Amino acid sequence: MNPALSVIIFTTLAGAAQGLAVVLALSQLLGAGLDNAFVARSLWVAVVLAVLSLVASFFHLGRPMRAWRAVMMWRTSWMSREVIVLPIFIILVAIWACQLTFSTRPDQVTALLPLAVIAASVLLWYCTAMIYACIRFIQEWAHPLTIVNYTLIGLASGLVLAGALGVASGQQQFAPRLGVWAFAITALAWLTRVLALRRNAKLKPKSTLQSATGINAAGIIQKSMGMTGGCFNTRAFFHHAAFAVFRRMKVIFQVFAFAVPLVLVALAVSSGWSAAWLLAVPVQLAGVLAERWFFFAQARHPQNLYYQVVS
Amino acid sequence: MSAAATQETLAKQLALVIDLNVCVGCHACVTSCKEWNTSGAAGPLMDFDAYGAEPSGTFFNRVQTYEAGTFPDTQTIHFPKSCLHCEEPPCVPVCPTGASYKRAEDGIVLVDYDKCIGCSYCSWACPYGARELDEERGVMTKCTLCVDRIYDELLPPQDRKPACVKACPTGARLFGDIKDATSEVSKAIRERGGYQLMPEWETQPANHYLPRAVVSVSGRKVGMNVDTGELQILADDANSPEPVVDVR
Numbered sequence: 001m002n003p004a005l006s007v008i009i010f011t012t013l014a015g016a017a018q019g020l021a022v023v024l025a026l027s028q029l030l031g032a033g034l035d036n037a038f039v040a041r042s043l044w045v046a047v048v049l050a051v052l053s054l055v056a057s058f059f060h061l062g063r064p065m066r067a068w069r070a071v072m073m074w075r076t077s078w079m080s081r082e083v084i085v086l087p088i089f090i091i092l093v094a095i096w097a098c099q100l101t102f103s104t105r106p107d108q109v110t111a112l113l114p115l116a117v118i119a120a121s122v123l124l125w126y127c128t129a130m131i132y133a134c135i136r137f138i139q140e141w142a143h144p145l146t147i148v149n150y151t152l153i154g155l156a157s158g159l160v161l162a163g164a165l166g167v168a169s170g171q172q173q174f175a176p177r178l179g180v181w182a183f184a185i186t187a188l189a190w191l192t193r194v195l196a197l198r199r200n201a202k203l204k205p206k207s208t209l210q211s212a213t214g215i216n217a218a219g220i221i222q223k224s225m226g227m228t229g230g231c232f233n234t235r236a237f238f239h240h241a242a243f244a245v246f247r248r249m250k251v252i253f254q255v256f257a258f259a260v261p262l263v264l265v266a267l268a269v270s271s272g273w274s275a276a277w278l279l280a281v282p283v284q285l286a287g288v289l290a291e292r293w294f295f296f297a298q299a300r301h302p303q304n305l306y307y308q309v310v311s
Numbered sequence: 312m313s314a315a316a317t318q319e320t321l322a323k324q325l326a327l328v329i330d331l332n333v334c335v336g337c338h339a340c341v342t343s344c345k346e347w348n349t350s351g352a353a354g355p356l357m358d359f360d361a362y363g364a365e366p367s368g369t370f371f372n373r374v375q376t377y378e379a380g381t382f383p384d385t386q387t388i389h390f391p392k393s394c395l396h397c398e399e400p401p402c403v404p405v406c407p408t409g410a411s412y413k414r415a416e417d418g419i420v421l422v423d424y425d426k427c428i429g430c431s432y433c434s435w436a437c438p439y440g441a442r443e444l445d446e447e448r449g450v451m452t453k454c455t456l457c458v459d460r461i462y463d464e465l466l467p468p469q470d471r472k473p474a475c476v477k478a479c480p481t482g483a484r485l486f487g488d489i490k491d492a493t494s495e496v497s498k499a500i501r502e503r504g505g506y507q508l509m510p511e512w513e514t515q516p517a518n519h520y521l522p523r524a525v526v527s528v529s530g531r532k533v534g535m536n537v538d539t540g541e542l543q544i545l546a547d548d549a550n551s552p553e554p555v556v557d558v559r
Contacts, residue, residue: 001435014533022323029313060430060431061428061429061430061449062427062428062429062430062431062444062446062448062450062451063427063429063447063450064428065507066408066426066427066428067428068406068427069407069409069428070407070408070409070428071407071410072407072408072409073404073406073407073409075478076404076405077404077405077406077407077432078405078431079405079407079430080407080408082354087431113446131432134405135401135435135436136512137401137438137509138435139510156312205513206511207438207509207511207512209377211508211509212439212508212509212512213377213390213508214506214507214508214522215379215388215522216535217379217380217386217541219379219380219381220377220378220380221377221378222375222376222377223376223377223378224374224375225373225375225437226338226341226374226375226392227366227367227370227373228364228365228366229360229364229365229367230365230367231367231368231369231370231443232369232434232442232443232444232446233440233443235429236434236444237440239383258491271511276313278400302438302439302440302509302512303438303440304440306375306392306439306440307440311376
């Protein structure tokens with residue numbers, strides 16, 4: 001597949017916003033004793049990230065003015081469900097942030113809101129991942145690991161972001177207490193992503209040129225795809241990157257999304273060098289963007305069998 | 312609505328049956344399709360850089376060419392490809408707006424261009440690459456089986472067929488109801504080993520292809536076995552089985 005920048009930015013930013021909101025909600029529910037002003041500020045960061053992701057998603061549409069129609073088919077379409085859950089998530093986080101920001105007695109805020117934010121985040125991860133995992137013939141995606149990876153990578157980026165916000169806001173206790181979790185979830189996300197990479201490396205495409213054309217000869221090749229200048233099918237379904245770039249990207253995303261953030265978080269926790277949290281955020285952001293690029297680029301669509309040769 | 316339509320078996324399913332024996336790869340169906348549909352209800356189908364080095368545009372139908380076998384025992388096979396109007400279309404339930412739907416009355420899979428938001432998700436969910444986003448109009452487009460032609464009572468009855476079928480000079484394209492056992496298409500599928508593309512995904516394409524029958528060319532009998540779909544070279548002696556079709 002050809003990775004679309006709008007979708008890469010959308011899933012990366014939304015994932016981080018969800019992760020951040022879940023971390024704040026869990027901290028609140030477990031009684032971490034966080035400063036309300038800090039929680040409110042961080043929730044607004046999550047709202048801004050989620051809204052930016054929503055804006056990015058509009059650039060994927062040919063007719064953005066009709067985007068509201070995408071809520072119609074929630075009975076059958078995971079994309080429709082995602083389009084419904086994303087605004088619900090943003091509204092819940094915003095309501096919670098408003099309560100903490102404007103309420104005269106923020107300590108009285110009900111536990112219901114953090115719980116609802118967690119539920120909406122998890123649901124949104126599930127919907128987003130199922131958009132990809134439900135397409136049975138894109139074999140690289142059609143697996144529960146897709147759901148696991150969207151959730152864990154979102155959670156890992158939320159944890160690192162929460163730690164950085166804690167450091168930036170002078171919450172001396174918060175970041176060190178998150179350290180173990182940030183390290184563990186990032187490591188787990190790396191492990192499950194590697195499992196997905198290993199699975200994809202062993203995949204045997206179910207469709208062949210023989211099944212695509214019904215011509216069961218051993219030696220069948222395409223002589224002409226039927227046009228010379230390319231078309232939607234050649235633009236949207238091939239990543240167009242050199243093989244070397246593709247192969248390097250697999251290493252680059254693992255280094256930036258997982259390895260370097262792990263080292264930085266470990267350094268921050270063990271040596272008290274808290275600026276490492278701040279450094280980890282842009283590094284991980286670049287890494288997750290690269291991971292999403294690779295996620296799309298690695299998916300081999302069976303339609304590509306029909307578009308091999310121009311002549 | 313569309314989900315329910317795909318669940319039940321429809322009483323009528325219009326489809327094309329494409330005879331790979333006689334397609335000569337002239338692209339007349341491609342140009343005729345483009346002309347009819349760019350001027351009709353499904354259009355316009357945009358072109359970009361039409362007279363430049365990289366011409367590109369929206370088409371509902373493409374003719375591809377494949378070569379099978381090993382030299383000198385090879386065959387060139389021209390292979391028209393358009394939307395297969397699957398009986399279980401994977402592109403329909405994924406559409407977030409309901410713009411993609413399958414008609415209950417005749418099984419044609421259509422896009423409502425007034426509802427489509429151009430998200431391209433349906434094209435991801437089509438294993439055949441049958442859908443093309445019209446990048447100027449910003450909506451997904453696809454073969455309509457000339458739904459604005461086949462029911463047009465202003466046309467003489469013999470013209471109420473898809474533009475590609477009418478244009479084909481060799482009669483490689485048959486059109487009809489595959490649920491009607493007496494139709495020309497059902498008969499062709501039944502008697503000549505009509506097959507579906509990518510059966511592994513269980514999309515039940517309505518369009519079928521007729522495999523090459525065994526022919527005798529320049530002293531060798533080569534062709535596609537109707538039952539197995541395999542290319543075969545038959546020994547050219549008196550004991551060899553009679554060719555199904557002899558071009559000489």
